[in-house]
Amino acid sequence: MKPQLVKEIVGPSGKVLEPFKEQQVRRVISEDTSTREREILEGVVTNGSGRRAFLPGYRVAGKTGTAQKVANGAYIQGEYVASFIGFAPSNDPKLVILGVVDGVPFYGGAVAAPMVQSVMLDSLKYLGIKPDLNAPLTPSKPMPGLEFAPIKKAAAVPSVLGLPLAEADKVLTQAGFKVMTEGSGPNILDQIPTADSQVEAGSTVLLYLGGEAGAPTMGHWWEEVDEDIEAIQALQGRTPLTAP
Missing domain, CATH: 3.30.10.20 (Trypsin Inhibitor V; Chain A)
Incomplete structure (x- = not known):
């Protein structure tokens, strides 16, 4: 697709003076390759380094990023630019969200993924996008050796x-x-x-x-989707699951 910044030009009366339509330039990758890449990025969220962006009942795909900062020609130990980019629902994307946190002692999966998760959940609910009956309700067992170093103590x-x-x-x-x-x-x-x-x-x-008493926490966000998730589980004949 050709990059497009302007959707349309509207006159003072509200009439659309000039619409700008999407323009296809060329196919970059095949449909099969696109499907496979989407599945890989879903795996990052379900059992990889982006598990903290997981949303029960929604298909989320994405990728973590961690860049060590540089000063005076040398890497700064323990200081990173942490990032995560995710899109959902991954089988019919409506949202793409990038979260970047500069100068923190955390990897992208630890700090940026939860940030994108909270914005993604709120946005999906705002858009009226309901959980998917076929989407996983819990993340899979994490793959070893991804993103997080072994914990000594x-x-x-x-x-x-x-x-x-x-x-x-x-x-x-x-x-x-x-x-x-x-x-x-x-x-x-x-x-x-x-x-x-x-x-x-x-x-x-x-x-x-x-700054406000009673402002929403991640716990409140999870409570907002509990009703939808429990409805899905009832249809599937499954035992209700309490989200983290």
């Missing part, structure tokens, strides 16, 4: 969702974690890694701050 991350920043900082510090914040406001709206995740002791926990 594991520790469970405490939940600090909804807490004031000072209290959340105290809880995490006492548990042996470092704290990094994003945004502004008095309360914790989201955290990465999520509560009860097994991570290396002494790791950094990223906290997203918000």
Whole structure:
């Protein structure tokens, strides 16, 4: 497809003066190749490095990215540009979302994928796109050796969702974690890694701050899709599943 920035030109009266139609230039890859690539990118989300972008009942495909930052001609240890790009529903795409986080000690699958996940879920619901009866409701077992280095000494991350920043900082510090914040406001709206995740002791926990009491957390987003997911499970004759 030829790149297109303008959909149409509209006059003061609201009449469309000049529409711009999509223009096909050439076929880049075959339909079979496109299907295979889509399946591979779905695998990144269901059992690969992008599992934190998984949405139960939706087909999501994407790819993580992690670039080590450079200063004075040398790589900076532990500082990355983390990214994830995803599209959904992957069998009939309506959304493509790219998330990039600069200067963090996290890989793309750890910090950018959950960010895209939350925006993707909210956007799918806004567009009225219902979960797919045939889409997986849980991610598969992760493939070994992808994205995350082996954990030398594991520790469970405490939940600090909804807490004031000072209290959340105290809880995490006492548990042996470092704290990094994003945004502004008095309360914790989201955290990465999520509560009860097994991570290396002494790791950094990223906290997203918000300025309004009762602002939505990832838990609230999951609750919003529970009804749709449970309806699908009822049709499939399956036991209801509680999303993370």
